[in-house]
Amino acid sequence: MRKxxxxxxELVFVIVIIGxxxxxxIPRLDRDNRFEAATQVLNHIKYTQHLALxxxxxxxxxxxxxxxxxxxxxxxxxxxxxCGGYAIHSDRGQNGGNAASLDAALDPQTGKRxxxxxxVGANCTAPVAGDFEKMDLSEHYDLVNFTLxxxxxxxxxxxxxxxxxxxxxxxGANIIDGVIKQDCNITLSxxxxxxxxxxxxxxxxxxxxxxxxxxxxx
Numbered sequence: 001m002r003k004x005x006x007x008x009x010e011l012v013f014v015i016v017i018i019g020x021x022x023x024x025x026i027p028r029l030d031r032d033n034r035f036e037a038a039t040q041v042l043n044h045i046k047y048t049q050h051l052a053l054x055x056x057x058x059x060x061x062x063x064x065x066x067x068x069x070x071x072x073x074x075x076x077x078x079x080x081x082x083c084g085g086y087a088i089h090s091d092r093g094q095n096g097g098n099a100a101s102l103d104a105a106l107d108p109q110t111g112k113r114x115x116x117x118x119x120v121g122a123n124c125t126a127p128v129a130g131d132f133e134k135m136d137l138s139e140h141y142d143l144v145n146f147t148l149x150x151x152x153x154x155x156x157x158x159x160x161x162x163x164x165x166x167x168x169x170x171x172g173a174n175i176i177d178g179v180i181k182q183d184c185n186i187t188l189s190x191x192x193x194x195x196x197x198x199x200x201x202x203x204x205x206x207x208x209x210x211x212x213x214x215x216x217x218x
Contacts, residue, residue, distance in 0.1 A: 037141035038188055038196035038209050040134060041086070044078060044114060045162070045200060045207045048088050051076040051105055052164035057090045075171070076105070077163035080146045080186065082156070083124035084138025085116035107132050137188070144189045151202070152184035160186075162200055170205040179203055185210070 057074035080086045088105040104115030112132040117125025124136045137143035145158045152172040153160035162184055163171045169179045184200040197210040199217070208217035 033141055034188070034190055034192075034194055034196050035209075037137050037143060037190075038198055041137075041186065041188065042198050042207055042209055044086070044088055045198065047105070047108075047114075048076050048078045048162070049164045049168050049170075049205050049207070051088075051090075052166060053168050056166040075163040075165060075175075077161050079161040080148065080159055081116070081118040081124065082145065082158045083116075083118060083136070084143045084145060085118070085124040085136040086146075087116055087135065088114040101128075101131070142191045144191055147187040147189065149182070149185045151180040151182040152186075152200070160184075164205055168205045169203060170200050185214075 052075060055076070057076060074090050076088070076090045078086060078088050089103040090105075101113055101115050101117075104113040106112065107114055110132065113130055114132050114135060116127060116131065116135040124138065127133050127136065134140045146160075147157050148160035152162050152170075154173045160173050162180075163175060165171065165179075170184065171178070172180045172184065180200075180202050183202050186198045186200075188196045188198070190196075197214055198207065199210050200207045210216065211218055
């Protein structure tokens with residue numbers, strides 16, 4: 001009888017421990033999923049800046065008139081779409097508009113294109129062979145949308161782009177205004193209602209993930 005009582009007590013302890021661990025792990029899994037998405041975006045911002053520093057695409061001989069033209073078009077940039085995807089590219093062909101797969105940067109580890117088409121409406125173009133699938137954050141991380149601050153966003157708050165010059169300095173969607181003078185904050189909103197914020201510092205281009213208060217880099 002005493003042995004049975006000890007067995008029951010041990011079982012209760014095991015159940016309590018499992019309950020405590022579950023309470024700790026489940027929120028952590030959600031946090032890790034969001035943080036992984038934010039980390040991916042942060043790393044790709046830094047990679048875009050690295051490409052600009054090591055492979056200057058500046059072409060000052062290009063005309064500054066007509067659709068899609070301009071000396072600034074060829075710079076490496078990271079572009080965010082309403083569908084919840086983004087791309088890293090340089091508009092080598094000076095055709096303007098959204099990135100083309102031939103203009104995309106390649107992932108140094110997998111050799112895949114860091115690109116996804118904007119698609120129609122809220123839907124990203126499905127990746128094809130050679131594309132890095134996780135560029136669609138809405139598909140892989142349950143992202144709802146991006147929200148960008150005015151210094152780097154386009155016509156609406158959920159789209160925008162940041163390009164870098166050969167010194168690593170950041171330019172916003174309206175690149176002819178010059179180096180951005182206010183930080184570019186990219187808020188990743190998830191279907192759980194939680195957010196992560198990736199910030200690109202004005203003038204320097206230093207990028208980091210902000211703390212929950214949105215005041216300091218982690």
